[in-house]
Amino acid sequence: MITTTEALAATATLLRFATAGSVDDGKSTLVGRLLHDSKSVLTDQLEAVERASASRGQDGPDLALLTDGLRAEREQGITIDVAYRYFATPRRRFILADTPGHVQYTRNMVTGASTAELTVILVDARNGVVEQTRRHAAIAALLRVPHVVLAVNKMDLVGYREPVFAAIAEEFTAYATELGIPEVTAIPISALAGDNVVEPSAHMDWYGGPTVLEHLETVPVSHDLAHCHARLPVQYVIRPGTAEHPDYRGYAGQIAAGSFRVGEQVTVLPSGRTTTISGIDLLGEPVDVAWTTQSVTLLLADDIDVSRGDLIVPTKDAPPTTQDVEATVCHVADAALTVGHRVLLKHGTRTVKAIVKDIPSRLTLDDLSLHPHPGLLAANDIGRVKIRTAEPLPVDAYADSRRTGSFILIDPADGTTLTAGMVGESFAAPEPVKDAADDDGWDF
Incomplete structure (x- = not known):
């Protein structure tokens, strides 16, 4: 019989992590390199990638094709959907979520990182920290991902120069500190050449830290129940x-x-x-x-x-029950979320009617300032909302539980997911006055 201690020990060997970064920063190539160099790719998979690469006129295998599986992804050269991959080394098992980099798919990162214990954020060494880098860092902070790795990729294209890496690492770490991210590990890499991904680089003897895989294998994962x-x-x-x-x-x-x-x-x-x-x-x-x-x-x-x-x-x-929920959200739908929006709120296995009572602020990622009362949240916006539910809900603060402190808002007309929310604090709002002229079962 497996004891509780043995089961928890087995669970502790599993690391869920996600990758994020701007378009063409090399996320899919990094994932492919991890799978290839850790010998986690089956022979027939590698042969299929080699054939696909040859048909596109490439001399060697394009490792990004190991994760960019959709036909549209291969045609456009970008990642569209979240690609999950499972692999293992003698030291740990991994569940990896490769998330899209294009700005219109930022919302997909919320899905990929929502259960992650570590996020790898890639930066092109030639471009440094850009808006998408800041957006992904903000999402990692909001989702309270415990560990963040800054992978400064394409170091081969900047001559493997240490000052380039140091400047990017300093800028990103300062931004992450403002967001409240507790830990950032910066690693200079070249995913295409394999430098510091699985094996240490012979071109960057000035770097004495771990490779990406070494860090993934050794980062502490807390399963303290x-x-x-x-x-x-x-x-x-x-x-x-x-x-x-x-x-x-x-x-x-x-x-x-x-x-x-x-x-x-x-x-x-x-x-x-x-x-x-x-x-x-x-x-x-x-x-x-x-x-x-x-x-x-x-x-x-x-x-x-x-x-x-x-x-x-x-x-x-037991948590308190409330009909008034205040939360930080990432809006994921194309249609805007507005004050007065009538939605369904899904929390755990419970779904209730709800109304967006207020949108107090929207986060400006450039300087982390708050834009007060924007009136709406567009796709990929991050902001604060106040929601009134038709029935009481037992909600935890997201800081206490990522599972029972989160929810999604759903369009009642077609079931589209509108918004992913992280509960901040409950607040007591006065009972709304019902408008007799608008009695459609949604006023509460």
């Missing part, structure tokens, strides 16, 4: 109704944070009903304890009303 408030969003109520288990009623879902134990007192939100855990089923077998990312079924001592969308939490760590 002791400081997380346990949360289980209910996905499904299981009632088999068989002769063997006529009274079985279980509440299934993936544990979003913390751990649960048999006998622990829990509260079901938003109803506030309290009971105790009488059993935990994991893969059809009873266990005494379950923890983050495991999909389990909780059995409760009392027959209370629990349904999909409810949140089961330890009674001692």
Whole structure:
């Protein structure tokens, strides 16, 4: 039987990371180089890349094709969608998200970095820190990605000169510090030539730090569950109704944070009903304890009303419920988000009607200043919003939990994702006055 300690140790060997940067900074080439030089590419995959490269008149394999899989990506020479790759070395397993660099696809970085524990931000050594670099750094800061790597790429095109690297690293680190990013590791590389990606560079003897892969293999990844408030969003109520288990009623879902134990007192939100855990089923077998990312079924001592969308939490760590949510958001839809916009808010497994009551500010990335009351957020804008929901929601601050402190806004007409949000603080707003002339079920 696998013990809790052994399972946590296995989990700690996994690193989720994302790459980001401007168009043509070399993200896909870096990813391809990582996969190729760490021997994580199958022979038939490499042969397919070599054939595709030859058909385009290239002398050697274009490693960027290992990730730019869409036909449109290959034709345009850019990454459009988030490409996920899985690979491993003897020291660690990796899940990599290669995100687009084009400004119109910045929103895709939110998807790729939302679960990342490390982000690699690429900069072209010839261009230095540009607007997209600052935008990606801001998103990494907002998503509270614990570790950021600045990869100064194409050092071969600037003669491998140390002053070029030093100036870019200093400028980016100063900007990251203003954003509140706790740690930046700067590495000079050439993804095309392989310098400092997997193997140390023979052209930059002035650099004594780790290669990209060495840093990825050794960066500390925290899976300390002791400081997380346990949360289980209910996905499904299981009632088999068989002769063997006529009274079985279980509440299934993936544990979003913390751990649960048999006998622990829990509260079901938003109803506030309290009971105790009488059993935990994991893969059809009873266990005494379950923890983050495991999909389990909780059995409760009392027959209370629990349904999909409810949140089961330890009674001692129950978050407050609120209908007023203030958050920092990244707007991802082409259509603007405006004050008065009627939306659906999806938090965990619960979806409720909501109205955008105010947009207090929009972030200006050039100098990190706030543009007050912009009235709307356009695609890729980052700003603050105040939202009123039709029903109370149990929300955590994003700083406390990246899973239960986040949400998305959805267009109720066609299901389009509009905005990705990170809960800042709840605030008490006066009850809105209902307009009798506008009674369509959305005023609350």
